[in-house]
Amino acid sequence: MDMECACKDTTCLLLRHSTPNTKVPKLTEFYDACMDTDTLDTLGLVPIEDHLKAICSANLTVEAIFRGATISNATGVPLFVELSPLPNAVNYTRTALYDVHPGMPFDQKYFHEPLWATVEKPYREYLTTLFTLVGHGEAPRGRVFRQRPYPLSVANASYPLGLGLPLQAFGFDVCEGSNIIVLLDDHYYLDFSEGCLRSMPVDVLKTMIEYKVLDFNARYLSTPFVKARSAFYDMVIEGLKELPSRATICRFQVETSIGELLGTYYPKEVWTADIAACAELLVLALKAAFKTGLESAGWLDDATRTNFQPPRAPHPLREILNLTPAAALYPSLTEHHLPTTLKVSQPPHTSQD
Template sequence: MVKVLISLSVLAATATAGSVTELPESVTKLIDYSINPCDDFYQYACGAWHNDAVIPPDRHAIDTSFSKISIENQAVLSKIFSDNTTKLGEFYNSCLDTATLSSLGLTPLEDSFKAIRSANTTLDLLIVAGELVNNGIPAFVDIKSRPDDNDSTKNALFGFRAPLPLSRSYYTIPSEWETVEADYKVYIATVLQLAGYSAEQAEAAVPVIIRFEQTLAGVALSRLEESEAVVSPYTALTYSQLNQKFPLLVGSWLKAHGFDIYDQWELLKNTTLDNLRTIVEYKLIHASSSHLTPEFRTANWNLFGKKINGETVEPSREKCCKYQTRKTVGDLLGQYFLDAVWSADTAKTADDLVKALKLSFSTGIATADWLDKSTRANAQTKLSKIVHLLGGPEKPQLYPTLTFDSKSYLNNRWK
């Protein structure tokens, strides 16, 4: 953020001076001076870089801003990750330890498999699926708390379609489905067999899983959304009403998370218990596939990295584990990063820059001749309410009482 703002301020100053020769080398080396900027400004501004740019094999895109900053940040993070004595290091090293991951195999999933396979009714099984949400395993509905659209002083629970392995368009647009169908079927069969299914069992499970996902993506919830969107952006319901209306879909989630209200109802009456058990097991296996043995991770990458994202080389284990550490314990990593790069002088420079921008904006409002008195006053009032936070959160989550086991990566993720 800071680097982008500084670059913009330099460009603004240069534009005022009327000469591109005052730009820093980091900018001028990108320019193709053989191009008239009035004919093709992008080619002029970025042509030299574009002509020589090479997309790294483990990336699907490259640019002069965010990719560059990301690469520079990775150099700092590499030093942080190399310290094995920190809590962060324990988590990171548990991800790196492929020997332990291979020896454990499916052991981290055994309790979940047992719970899924011992469920004797659809409701019991969906309650198990709701409990797995605590470990980041998507269920059949995604319940989120956020400010009420009609009253921002209150929070409300919102129900959304649960995330599926593929983007929704793959399921609902035939031409897009054709591009991934064969690879997705191979992926499902591969991870199921790695999880202990026989080849015949995996082959039988593939159409069951795909048919359910296609229905969930394209039919079941979309009809509900269309019917209720006619009268309101959303339908407000109490917990009890939600449970009465959708006991299997939403009520099971409420039950799993301590809301002790539910009745019997057949929302998923067209899905047999055996098929639903297969679907829940696949949800568990797929969501865990990048965090189990290297064979699971490669199967996941072959579809999502290679086929869908166009990567040509599977990212290194180190790169993968850095990403997962940042995603899982980001505040903790962020604090180490700030300690390394965010000095008091840097913080003051950034803060002064933002304050100067706000002052400039305020001056613009005050001197704009097209604003009437009331609008000008309201604009200044609104500007005065803008707050800025630079560097990192004021109260980061640093997990002071949490401990990690360097030999139990998946359990570390689930804590």
């Protein structure tokens, strides 16, 4: 569906009326970089060339995994594990470091019959196209292969390849004595992946990491990569009848990054004085209702009632809406689309507080 036809909310309306005819700060620069297929096609693999060289030049399993994890940390490419700082389920006042499965390239249901029969051929064609575009000729054939807190040193010792190396690549201290812990969700997956990584030939491992880098970046590279990705994900998985236009692709990319791109300009345009006043009144009313409910609830004992009181003044509305003064504003955008996209899409990495 054309995004212009589907524009109904304020965000999409602002996007539609801002590109490409008006020069809204940063937004049009990002959109123009995406639409500049001549530059993207001329660049080819240049935006990810260093990453591909780093992977292909690895001689050891440890080298390949660590380099892949370093790329993952820098760009967000999903590797064999995802490290996420999230609220601690035991103590919500603290943030915990979670180790979670990085997810499948598309919905898991497609990896089982009968759906696998409908996607296997186009998926193999997509893989072949990616590797052909980087000069491999065809896709190399690979071989078939209760939540508990762990100190990072123990996690590193237990899963040195699948978890230890990514932790190090993300800048964590895995030496004994570190007081940071990681919560492991799926020991079966970690055991399985560690065994695979130990037994996997380094060339197969490098191919897997290279594919992850290519698949993650394909939408931001030259036209052949974009078409190959769209032919599989949009046509086969999403069921579109025709490839989306370049303008549709770029408008979608702008929409997903609009908050970071526009910085304070966007809230000022969307949050008028009247809307802000109404929202503030709503927040104050909710706060008052919550306080009244706590004070009047006869089934609450005094200790529980005290513990439920906010320990400090609530965030102002602008902070609740993630409109903090510290929000990244990106005063300048790079010429090339992929570096620009990475600049606005990667949040700062934080560990447990």
